[in-house]
Amino acid sequence: MKFRIQRETLLKPLQAVIGVVERRQTLPVLSNILVQAQDNQITLTSTDLEVELLATFEVDVAENGMITIPARKLVDICRTLPDESMLDIQLKGEKIALKSGKSRFTLSTLDASEFPQIDEIHSIQRFQIQERELKHLIEKTHFSMAQQDVRYYLNGLMFELNADSLRTVATDGHRLAMSQHKMKIDSDDSPQVIVPRKGIQELNRLLEDSDKMVSVMISNNHIRVEMDNLRFTSKLIDGKFPDYKRVIPSDCDKLINLDLETIKKALVRTSILSNEKYRGVRLIFDTNLLRIQAHNPEQEEAEDELPIDYDGPTIEIGFNVNYILDALGAIDTEQVIFALTDANSSCLIYSDDNQDCQYVIMPMRL
């Protein structure tokens, strides 16, 4: 294997695939990336056995071949070389020789045959979507995924393929986020797949705010997303996602319209004096007035008031303020609606513009 390449041409795809290479490995080959040079095309592959990332780019290849190279060291070398320098990379025996100007490096390798490959994917579902829309679907929901929950099927993001929309849903049992994008999908029984947390984080990092189309393929146990020069593949979580529709309240009779920035700032201010661990704040919806209160174990107290348009019965309800702030952070209109039933029932938050994104938050007893 032998090729000559400009630093920038290599660095960008390298940085795209480095994310899944874990720092601590049990399998030595997992800290390497697979480099394949074939017919003037280079392919870089990284994997953690759950997520696989693959980047390709064109370059003049002097000699075909494939080998695995320590990933982080290669990235660090490329990063620290001068801008626009040229690199000569050549496999010599069991080592990789890397030369650029007066700098020389010799890196150890492991055989390409040791690199774990994901089995061939037999997609049963396939569709195309704008890159930007897919990124939105993830960004508007991913923060509600559980972390290391015993209910393993919550530690990921659920994609639901409906005939008229693609939906993402995430929940940790305390709150739930749902987002949908209206589009035609050739599906009749609305299949659901759960992509693990790690995969979602990587995919979110790779997706760009572009109007190019990306293709999504889903098989029984994998999801694959193909972008320009990049391919993301992740195993799916084998489990049944809870019936999310059941917990999105539909009969809230108290709808309160709030200015997004105003309520966000008031919550951030008040939460400074909430319990650092449990983050509880009390919201009191009174006639035309919302009061926000927090206190901490040191007996310090915060209170804020906002005028609102409301004349129903007083509701006093507690929430983990982080859950509300996460939801508000994902809404990008000026006005937001809080839909409530009573102090023991969940609260539904959505934009006044449309209900494509919905956030359900269970209250806290304070």
Next chain:
Amino acid sequence: MMITDNTQTHCPVYWPRAIIHIDMNAFFASIEQRDFPELRGQPVAITNGEVGTCVITCSYEARAYGVHTGMRLPEARKRCRGLIQRPARPEIYATVSTGIMRALEVVSPDIEVFSVDEAFLDVTRCQRLYGSPVYMAKLAKQAVFDASGLLSSAGVSGDKTTAKFAAKLNKPDGLTVIPPWHAREILHDQPVTALCGIAEGIERFLAGHGAHCCGDVGKLPVSVLARRFGNLGRRIWLMCQGEDPDQIHQDVPAPKSIGHGKVVPPDTCDRDILLTYLQHMSEKVAARLRRHDMEAGHFLVGLRTRDGWLGDRRRLAVPGNDGNHLYRLCRDILDQHWHGEGIHQVQVTALDPQPCQQQLDLFSQHNEHRGQLNAVMDDINRRYGELTVSPARLLGRSSMPNVIAPAWKPNGHRQTI
């Protein structure tokens, strides 16, 4: 300079800070001698039940023979032929301790219960009312005696560490005063380990910097200690100069964990016996969580073998405080981590105790029935004694008595045996 007892209590000087440390003398043994006159003047060793083999504490008569806390009984008997072994009565000790602490509150409301037999009183604010701190120390000793019939030792100084150091100087029934303005001088030539809170690790670090006595520590730059131990380092530096800044802590801080463990018959390999012990501990942990309106979602289950601990940490899907759920975790862990090794001790600990039902869950419905059952069980057991009603398996539970922990406190989650 150092004043011991019988000195005049009138002190014309107002102390900027005045702390009294009260330390009970051989607390458990003294209670036994109080309640059983035939033990007075005799060497007495307290053990955990009749079968315990480790001396929990012993009377001054036994100490004269070289018997001390932690010593194995055969060794103790070798040193002291006439040693009388008595089983501990933790419930009584807890009651006596509570009575003593209540009596001390009358002297000063600024009280920190430091352990089952020790307390700090901040009497700075009482000086106008009662007069000198020395006089208040006498009041405190008298209050302890009136409440319990027991003698205690008191140390009086301007900070907690020096007061505790002073109390140790004259035992039993001592009263030692180190006025704050003499503290630095008196501590100067004392080895650093004479101060509470400085053990081997810190001693080794200080010795590495050439500091063996408190006076040497004061000469080190405070940054040396701060870099190694952070805030604790800064505190140690001040402690050694008789200026411990630590305040009286009155609130029992929220528990970081709640756990119970028990020694099982050595080398137990019988699964049924282990399950009984584990269920016993599960019920105790769950009942204690419930008593304090708490629940937990993360648990540690441990089994001690000759070579160390087996076991694991597990999470419940939704935090809870039901003994049955906990027992199920124990059974899983036993099945997965135990391969027939001889077990010596079991432990069940809730790692993240938190207030009950704080954050409601979207998917799980709270099981009202289990909650009510537990509430009734707790009511009965509170009235008729621990585990009067319990899972059937516990009929065959260990008869080993409960042990009182040194960290026992009259209020909050530490009020348990």
